Amino acid sequence: MNPAQKDAIRVYHYPLSPFCRKLRLVLAEKKIDFELREERYWERRSEFTIVNPAGTVPMMKMGNSFLSDSQAICEFVEDEFPIPMLIPNDKQRAYEARRLVFWFDDKFNREVTSRLVFERMLRRIQGKGPPDASRVSSALRLLRMHMKYLHYLLDSRRWIAGERMTMADFAAAAHLSCLDYLNDVNWEYSSTIKDWYSTLKSRPAFRPLLSDYIPGVRPPPHYSDLDF
Amino acid sequence: MNPAQKDAIRVYHYPLSPFCRKLRLVLAEKKIDFELREERYWERRSEFTIVNPAGTVPMMKMGNSFLSDSQAICEFVEDEFPIPMLIPNDKQRAYEARRLVFWFDDKFNREVTSRLVFERMLRRIQGKGPPDASRVSSALRLLRMHMKYLHYLLDSRRWIAGERMTMADFAAAAHLSCLDYLNDVNWEYSSTIKDWYSTLKSRPAFRPLLSDYIPGVRPPPHYSDLDF
Numbered sequence: 001m002n003p004a005q006k007d008a009i010r011v012y013h014y015p016l017s018p019f020c021r022k023l024r025l026v027l028a029e030k031k032i033d034f035e036l037r038e039e040r041y042w043e044r045r046s047e048f049t050i051v052n053p054a055g056t057v058p059m060m061k062m063g064n065s066f067l068s069d070s071q072a073i074c075e076f077v078e079d080e081f082p083i084p085m086l087i088p089n090d091k092q093r094a095y096e097a098r099r100l101v102f103w104f105d106d107k108f109n110r111e112v113t114s115r116l117v118f119e120r121m122l123r124r125i126q127g128k129g130p131p132d133a134s135r136v137s138s139a140l141r142l143l144r145m146h147m148k149y150l151h152y153l154l155d156s157r158r159w160i161a162g163e164r165m166t167m168a169d170f171a172a173a174a175h176l177s178c179l180d181y182l183n184d185v186n187w188e189y190s191s192t193i194k195d196w197y198s199t200l201k202s203r204p205a206f207r208p209l210l211s212d213y214i215p216g217v218r219p220p221p222h223y224s225d226l227d228f
Numbered sequence: 229m230n231p232a233q234k235d236a237i238r239v240y241h242y243p244l245s246p247f248c249r250k251l252r253l254v255l256a257e258k259k260i261d262f263e264l265r266e267e268r269y270w271e272r273r274s275e276f277t278i279v280n281p282a283g284t285v286p287m288m289k290m291g292n293s294f295l296s297d298s299q300a301i302c303e304f305v306e307d308e309f310p311i312p313m314l315i316p317n318d319k320q321r322a323y324e325a326r327r328l329v330f331w332f333d334d335k336f337n338r339e340v341t342s343r344l345v346f347e348r349m350l351r352r353i354q355g356k357g358p359p360d361a362s363r364v365s366s367a368l369r370l371l372r373m374h375m376k377y378l379h380y381l382l383d384s385r386r387w388i389a390g391e392r393m394t395m396a397d398f399a400a401a402a403h404l405s406c407l408d409y410l411n412d413v414n415w416e417y418s419s420t421i422k423d424w425y426s427t428l429k430s431r432p433a434f435r436p437l438l439s440d441y442i443p444g445v446r447p448p449p450h451y452s453d454l455d456f
Contacts, residue, residue, distance in 0.1 A: 053377060054335055065320070069334075072326040079319045091307045092293070098300040106297075106334075107282055149281060 002032050002081050007063035009034040012048065014041060015212040016117050016181060018109060019070035020058040021174035022101075026074050026167060028205035030081045034060075036208075042126060071101065074167060086167040097161040100153075100168035104175050108146055113175045115139040120182050121217050140184065151190040159196070173200045177209055183220040187228065194228075202226050230260050230309050235291035237262040240276065242269060243440040244345050244409060246337060247298035248286040249402035250329075254302050254395060256433035258309045262288075264436075270354060299333060302395060314395040325389040328381075328396035332403050336374055341403045343367040348410050349445050368412065379418040387424070401428045405437055411448040415456065422456075430454050 011027070011034050013020035027034050039048060041057045051066040052059045060067040067073045078087050088094050116139050119131040150172065153160055161168040176197060179185050187194045200206060210224040222228035239255070239262050241248035255262050267276060269285045279294040280287045288295045295301045306315050316322050344367050347359040378400065381388055389396040404425060407413050415422045428434060438452040450456035 054331065067323060067327070069327045069330045072323055072330055075326055076319060076323040079322065091304060094307065095295060095300055095304040098303055099295070099297045102297045102300055103282065 002030060002083075005032055005081070010037055010061040011035070012037050012039040012041075012052075012057055012059040012061070014039060014057050015214055016121060016178045017057050018113050018171075018175040018178050019056075019105065021177060021209055022105070022167075022171045023058045023060065023070050023073055023077075024209065025170040025174060025205050026077055026086060028208065029084065029086065029170065029203070030077065032077070032081055042122075071105065074101075078167070086165075086170070088162070088164060088166060093162055093164075093166075097166035097168045100161050100166075101171040104168070104171040108172075108175055111142040112139050112146060113178055116143075116182055116184055117178055120184075121214060124216070143179070143184065144186075144189075147186070147189050147193065150193055154190075154192045154196050169196075169200060173197060173206075177201075177206075180223055181212070181214075181219040182217070183223075187222075198226070198228070201228075230258060230311075233260055233309070238265055238289040239263070240265050240267040240269075240280075240285055240287040240289070242267060242285050243442050244349060244406045245285050246341050246399075246403040246406050247284070247333065249405060249437055250333070250395075250399045251286045251288065251298050251301055251305075252437065253398040253402060253433050254305055254314060256436065257312065257314065257398065257431070258305065260305070260309055270350075299329065302329075306395070314393075314398070316390070316392060316394060321390055321392075321394075325394035325396045328389050328394075329399040332396070332399040336400075336403055339370040340367050340374060341406055344371075344410055344412055345406055348412075349442060352444070371407070371412065372414075372417075375414070375417050375421065378421055382418075382420045382424050397424075397428060401425060401434075405429075405434075408451055409440070409442075409447040410445070411451075415450075426454070426456070429456075 009027070009032060011020070011023060013024065013036055015038070024036070039045070039057050039059070041048070041055055044055055048059070049055050052068045054068050056068060058070055058073065060073050067076060087097050115135055119136050119139070123129060123131060150160070157163065159165045159169050160172055176185055201210070237255070237260060239248070239251060241252065241264055243266070252264070267273070267285050267287070269276070269283060272283055276287070277283050280296045282296050284296060286298055286301065288301050295304060303315070315325050343363055347364050347367070351357060351359060378388070385391065387393045387397050388400055404413055429438070
């Protein structure tokens with residue numbers, strides 16, 4: 001347990017939510033103990049929505065407080081448990097880390113993650129029929145453009161937002177790990193991206209994500225393999 | 229000019245973008261001088277996208293840096309020009325301010341602002357045909373639910389996120405001001421909301437927004453009236 005941790009923490013999550021994965025990675029990297037509880041948020045369970053009117057995951061319970069919105073929570077966690085620092089002290093570097101967190105959580109999610117997770121998994125679980133092939137292929141096309149950008153970033157930097165690992169690396173890896181579970185990432189496209197992801201995947205914080213399992217959706221064998 | 233301001237600042241914006249309005253309000257509240265330049269971001273002008281691969285507004289030029297993503301920029305502005313403080317020092321209060329910034333910039337925008345601004349204005353400017361009446365009415369229905377939540381918040385607090393004015397007030401007011409330009413806000417619904425908005429609207433920082441004008445879309449007379 002982190003020395004700053006006074007209250008028990010519980011995270012309500014759904015396995016293939018990139019936002020939940022980002023928070024789980026950030027907490028684990030800071031060595032914060034937390035209990036994980038699965039929440040099928042689309043069912044809008046009343047005990048859940050009453051403390052979380054947005055109805056989204058992750059929600060974090062800490063003591064008697066219920067916190068929602070993944071980035072508001074992550075900023076709070078960064079303030080409360082500053083070690084290791086995941087948003088740099090330097091203003092320009094902090095800006096760059098946040099810009100890239102939002103790049104993945106907003107743009108990348110809208111164009112790629114949310115579409116593929118919905119088409120390939122949530123549709124079936126929520127009883128909304130078979131995947132829409134044209135939406136899948138447009139998301140995959142956009143994914144290729146994002147991979148190009150990610151390669152461009154990592155080609156000139158050690159980590160996504162600069163020379164130090166930041167929250168942006170965890171945000172990006174959270175999205176890619178969801179897509180990797182669905183076998184949608186072409187790791188052969190860039191050895192630079194593969195090396196960066198492989199380094200993150202080997203961190204102890206990543207381990208629990210690799211044993212996530214969604215009934216009826218089996219990940220490819222390389223998903224949990226550290227030497228993929 | 230703010231004493232901390234060394235470099236000339238230029239903001240590339242579009243008048244009815246709530247994200248641009250939030251940044252303009254935050255800068256003006258902090259008494260930062262800046263030049264405003266209109267950017268029809270959907271035209272993807274190459275000089276614009278080369279320094280801003282997300283292609284979104286606002287983009288802020290400061291010295292030789294080009295910053296994008298409204299919330300990454302606002303956090304940077306808060307770090308660089310901390311007075312007046314718009315994200316509280318207290319961790320819990322900072323969390324609540326950020327949660328509500330994201331509530332408006334993510335949920336409210338997705339459900340209400342982006343739809344109404346698109347249907348009532350951008351469609352025509354971008355040559356995409358007449359408004360889709362069913363999308364307008366579902367956005368208006370969701371707006372009524374958000375007004376209920378806003379009333380609930382303001383009923384027990386002086387400002388949206390607590391007893392002090394924060395960035396969340398500017399985020400919320402930025403969205404509402406776009407909708408007000410389109411005459412979509414029913415101010416008679418809650419005198420609590422109306423009083424809060426009226427107080428914000430009277431601030432010098434708000435003045436420039438009230439003289440925004442989009443050719444062919446005239447705001448209602450009360451839009452710029454401080455005693456609406």
